[in-house]
Amino acid sequence: MAGVEVEVQVAPEFAGVVVEKRLQAVAGIALQQEGAEGEVTLVITDDEGIQQLNRDFLGKDAPTDVLAFSAREDGGPFLTAPEAGGYLGDVIVSYPRAVVQAEEQGHPVEQELDLLIVHGLLHLLGYDHASEEEKALMWSRQEMILDCPQFPADSQ
Numbered sequence: 001m002a003g004v005e006v007e008v009q010v011a012p013e014f015a016g017v018v019v020e021k022r023l024q025a026v027a028g029i030a031l032q033q034e035g036a037e038g039e040v041t042l043v044i045t046d047d048e049g050i051q052q053l054n055r056d057f058l059g060k061d062a063p064t065d066v067l068a069f070s071a072r073e074d075g076g077p078f079l080t081a082p083e084a085g086g087y088l089g090d091v092i093v094s095y096p097r098a099v100v101q102a103e104e105q106g107h108p109v110e111q112e113l114d115l116l117i118v119h120g121l122l123h124l125l126g127y128d129h130a131s132e133e134e135k136a137l138m139w140s141r142q143e144m145i146l147d148c149p150q151f152p153a154d155s156q
Contacts, residue, residue, distance in 0.1 A: 003037030004028050010044045014095045018044050018113070022152050026114050027091075030121045033145045038086035040124065042117060043093070050094040065097040066116040068123035091120030114152075118145050 006027040008020040023042050031037070047063035055061040057069070070089040093116045102112035122138055129135035145151070 004031050005039040007039070007041045008044070009041065011046055011049065011095070013046065014044050017109075018095065019110075022110065023113065023117060025152055026117050027121060029148060029150050030118045030145050031088075031125075032150075033148055034122070034125055034141070036088070036125055038088040040088045040121065041090045042120075043090060044095050044113075045092060047094050047096050050092055050097075053092060063094055063097060065094055065101060066120045067092045068120040070124045070126075072124075088121075089124045091117060091124065093117065093120070110152075114146060115142065118142050 004027075006024040008023050010018045010020060023044075027040055027042060031040070050067060051061065051063040053067055054064050058067070068089060068091050071087045072089070093113065095113075098112045098116055099109050102109040105112065119138075119142060122141055127134070127138040127141060129138050
């Protein structure tokens, strides 16, 4: 997609079950739906990897399903280098958490990964869910993106 570049990094233990092209398509559609351009990195890792990032950068020593580190956020854990240009940031997803949450919700793990990627990207674009109003807006945008006709089917 013009104006959008998505790099996907998958931990070796999940390389056989995660389809990188699907994640790139999901991210591209989400950014397109939001009228955003730029570069993002999607990282699929395990609970230990995401827990370490959560502890080191957010002070929460526990695994989580998704983290988003914006390259444009003031006061965040990272400084934006001038050469970063259109770099939006990183979205990190715990594959084991996605599997558990998919089972709990009764849908395919691909659908859960889609949701987590879109959720993380919306955070990179400035959405949040700290208040009920923010949450309502963010959840509405997530639903709109996940329901758009260009979105990949649930099967790999």
